Amino acid sequence: LLPMFLLAPAPDPRRQKTALLLLWCGAVLLATALWLGWPAAPFAALPAAAFFLQLSLVRGLLRARRRGRIDAGFRYALSAYADLFAAGLVGILIALGVGKGTLLSLRLPWVYGFLLLGGWVLQTVVGILSKILPFLVWQAVYARRAGLGPLPKLADLSSERLQMAGFVLFRIATVGLAVALFRGRAGELRAATSLFAISLLPFAAHVALVVSHLKKPRAFAAPAGTRYASAH
DSSP: OHHHHHTOOOOOHHHHHHHHHHHHHHHHHHHHHHHHTOOOHHHHHHHHHHHHHHHHHHHHHHHHOSOOOOOHHHHHHHHHHHHHHHHHHHHHHHHTTTTTTSTHHHHHHHHHHHIIIIIIIIHHHHHHHHHHHHHHHHHHHTGGGTTTSOOOOGGGGSOHHHHHHHHHHHHHHHHHHHHHHHHTOHHHHHHHHHHHHHHTHHHHHHHHHHHHHHHSOOOOOOOTTOOOOOOO
């Protein structure tokens, strides 16, 4: 999806397949090592290699893109790699047995799981959905009216300021909750989880704004001198 919205060429299929193979095989071997009690750190090298290979592919997309502006949706999707990297570092600490026999050994898996699910998966979904949803709604509501009157652009269906506010708030909340999970203090956890929930409100508002076009399509003024075909 990134090449499509960035107007960039597709990544090298060989390198993409290599990254997928490293990730899949690494995940299976790492899970097996954890199950059997083998040293996990050597097996973690395979998914780590997949991550850096994928990162180089994304970097190539950004360099080759024809769309210069990086909007809020892309910022969500791209910054999710930072959380994936952080989760990898925490995973290595867990694999090395850091804090074994202490409360730290209980807190690190919580941080690891949150960075993967909240930081990586959720943030990627929010970013990609922020790009796909306006496109789907435009296709459903306005595409059939092409040539019959003025039509909105994709950017007219949503608010970039609302999305950017949500992105900044989400990043602050994600870091705050990861730190709170690491420290393990109840008061900090309550405050951080509340902020994390609040940080998703701008995204919910953005979804509501876009979806509202399904129920009530907007009328847009046509540029002076523009002609359209008759509906008959």
